[in-house]
Amino acid sequence: MPPARSKYDPARGAVEGPRDLSRLLRPKSIAVVGGGAWCQQVVRQSLGMGFEGDIFRIHPRPDPVEGVAAVPSLSDLPYPPDAVFLGVNRHATLDAVAALSAMGAGGAVCFASGFSEAAAEDASGSGLQSDLIAAAGEMPILGPNCYGFVNALDGALLWPDQHGCAPVERGVAILTQSSNIAINLTMQQRGLPIAFAITCGNMAQTGQAEIALALLNDPRITAIGLHVEGFGDTFLWHALALKAHARGIPLVALKVGASEQARQATVSHTASLAGSDAGADALLRHLGIARVHDLPTFLETLMLLHCNGPLEAPTLSSISCSGGEASLVADTAEGHAVSFPPLTEAQRKALSSVLGPMVALSNPLDYNTYIWGNVDKMTRAWLPMAAAHIGLVLIVLDYPHTDARAWEGATQAAIAVRRESGRPVAVVTTLPELLQADVTAQLQVAGVTPLRGLREAIAAAAAAAQIGKPKAAPPLGVAPEGATEVISEAAAKARLQQHGVAVPRGAVTRRETLAEQATLLTAPLVLKAEGLAHKSEAGAVKLGLTQDALPRAAQGMAGDRFLVEEMVQGAVAELLVGVTRDAAHGYVLTLAAGGVLTELLQDRVSLLLPASAQDVMAALRSLRLYPVLEGYRGAAAAYIPAILQTIMAVQDYVIADAAYLHEIEINPLICTPDHAVAADALISRRIGPIEGETNDGPG
Structure with a gap:
């Protein structure tokens, strides 16, 4: 069987026996171990944010910091603290974690480095990390090599450096492994209310998914942003996605990097088509988590999710008083999964009644400048663009930093459109710096989303429309690492045929x-x-x-x-059907234009297994080749049910052989008007039994 992973109830999204992070993340008392500048900063930060609980210092010298004197040791504390910042070296960290766990502390932030992240330079690092996990026991720890967190809701900051957060009553949570990126994100001046900024370090014990699960219990969190370097336990991520969807808290991920496992050389074309980035993309779609690719879009997506939540559809209306801006909006949207639907007859009629015959009516709309400053006319001209089939209305307004008083009418019209239509409305600037803080706050209070930068706004809208319900089944567990062998083509076809794949x-x-x-x-x-x-x-x-x-x-x-x-005859088209073992994400199914031109055509889509027949059909329809399968320009059509049955049969084989399977490739799958036949098939499997099992597999 595949290696065991986290156990949870998919119906409830509840993980079996999760650590309780509530005391650590929402503490009523804080202790700081160490006396350096980092530790002194933690005291100052919490006091400066108005933390109302007890703050303790543990250091041999009792000299006070901000009026807080130190006690010599943890045993001198009056009671076990909720959250502890350990600003001492890695060996002292081990001793402190063991003592804190024994006394019943709520959790600790391990600031020290030199653990597994430094194993390449110091062979003792991995062993120290194992010792740290053992010392912590059931007590949660963040890190090591970790800055800790800012809790701007409760004023609790186990944070040793500068930050740009301010107290908030509700807002988004941001989780990242990178402390420097976390600092930079807190310094944003976009008006995004950050409730939590949490760094995870090298995640020796507690990973991003587990932290995010704990945050879902706080009703003050409106959305969660995850800067992800690697996923780890995909079962836990699935549990997070299920619970977040049930709680109505959207998730957005900035996924970076590529796993070493997914870059390893493999014997088929499939590996080049479905490497680690395709696996990450497929996993996020499986989980219903939006994906973005840069930090500005990450922040703008969180702003949209905080103010409005996920979009019902990827359909946009754009409103501007310039033809140049209307064209710019349309061009910027190229390549993004959004559209500008043509105006309906009802929209045209309503727009004509306000704008008259001299304005060309379209979406994006240039409403002309002659109604500028007339709040009533602007409101009536913009309202038709906020139709029921539109996911988000974009009102393009750039506020000059010299004198923006003439723009107040446009602000009021945008607010009126939101109020009267009840539809999602965003004010968008073409340049990020052309939206002032006071206008941002005014829009937010009225339920209008302020978005900075046209490119970022379009990408944020596309991301907010991606968010959906997670698949009910968790990602399929993969075979363990080990040497592999390619079985003969005849043997591969025999195995696949047993599960319903047609072969010559x-x-x-x-x-x-x-x-x-x-x-x-x-x-x-x-x-x-x-x-x-x-x-x-x-x-x-x-x-x-x-x-x-x-x-x-x-x-x-x-x-x-x-x-x-x-020889299979009567081909309408050829497909590639491949499955790759991606250790970081699961088994990745890739569908592509097949035959000898697979790499040249680059027409492909990837899904994470298990996938439903509906998901597979949607993936097939997304291929540029699909019109050929349907019978392009009167040509014969392929028998789509046979293609679908073949792909589902491949999935059946993968599920049955998941303990050993490394890779499958059918290329080509010859698609005819009557059949879908695997003309060539490759299977790579792990060599050797697992824990006494035979290596016979499903066949």
């Missing part, structure tokens, strides 16, 4: 019995040399042969074992 009639034979073994087959025939992963490149495939031509065709091929098959 054929026979495996030696060189001297080629013609004899092929007598029961119907020409034209295909001859393949066994034992090669890429037969076409090696000249080990011959097509369109008769029985008599087989011996001569085999003369130029290496080896003594051959696969002879009936």
Whole structure:
């Protein structure tokens, strides 16, 4: 069986036996161990934010910091503290964590470095990390190599450096492994209320998903942003996604990097199509988590989610008083998963009644400047753009920093459109700096989303429309690491055929019995040399042969074992169906235009397994090749049900062989008007039994 992972109830999204992080993240008492500048800053930060609980210092010298004197040791504290900042070296950190766990403290932030993140330079780092986990026991710890967190809701800051947060009553939470990125994000001046900024360090014990699960219990959190370097336990992420969806708290991820496992060389084209980034993308879609690719978009998406929540649809209306801006909006949206639906007849009629015959009506809309400053006319002109089928209305307004008083009417009109339509409305600046703080606050209070930067606003809208319900089933667990082997094509096809994949009639034979073994087959025939992963490149495939031509065709091929098959005819199109073991994310199914042009066409889509038939059909329809499968310009159509049945059969095999499977590739899957046949198949599997099991697998 695949390795065990976290256990939870999918119906409730509840993890079995999670650590209680409430005392650590929402403490009523704070202790700081150490006396350096970092530790002194923690005291100052919490006092400066108005923390109302007890603050203790533990240091041999009792000299007070901000009026807080120190006690010599943890044993001198009057009671076990809720949250502890450990600003001491890594060896002293181990002793302190053990003492805190024994006394019943709520949790600790481990600031010290030199653990597993430094193992390449210091071989003792990994061992120290194991010792740290053992010392903590059930007590939660953040880090090591971690700055800690800012809780701007309760004024609790286990944070040793500068930050840009201010007290808030509700807001978003941001989680990142990078302390420096966390600092920078807190310094944003976009008016985004940050309730929590949490750094996770190297996540020795407590990872991002577990921290985010704990934050979902706080009704003051409006959205959670995750800067992700690696996912870890995907079962736990699935539990997070389920619970977040149930609580109505949207998640957005900025996923960076690529796992080393997914970059390892593999024997098929599938690996190049479905590497770690495709796996990460597929996992996030499986979880219903929006993905963005840069920090400004990350912040703007959080702003949109905080003010409005996820969008009902990726349909946009754009309103501006400039034709240049209207064109710029349309061009900026190119390449993003959003659209500007044409105006309906009802919209046109309503717009004409206000704007008259001199204004060209379209979406994006240039409403002309002659109604500028007239709040009533602007409101009536903009309201039709906030139709029920529109996911978000973008009102393009750049506020000059010299004198913006003339823009107050536009602000009031935007607020009126939001109030009267009840639809999501955003005021968008083409340049990020052209929206002042007082206007931002005014818009937010009225329920209008302030968005800075046209590119970021469009990307944020696309992301907010991605957020959806997580798949009910968690990602499929993958086979453990180990040496792999490629089984023969005939054996691969036999395994897949047992699960419902159609394969050509054929026979495996030696060189001297080629013609004899092929007598029961119907020409034209295909001859393949066994034992090669890429037969076409090696000249080990011959097509369109008769029985008599087989011996001569085999003369130029290496080896003594051959696969002879009936040639599949009547192809409408060729597909690639591949599954790659991505250790960081799960089994990734890739569908692509197949045959020898797979890499050239670059027409592909990836899903995380398990996937439903509906998901697979949606993926197929997203391929540029799909119109050919449907019968392009009167040509014959492929039999789509057979294609779908084949893909689902491949998934059935993956589920059955998940303890050993490394990779599958069917290329091509020949799609005809009647059938879908795997003309070539490759399977790579782990060598050796697992814990006493045989390596026979599902076949």
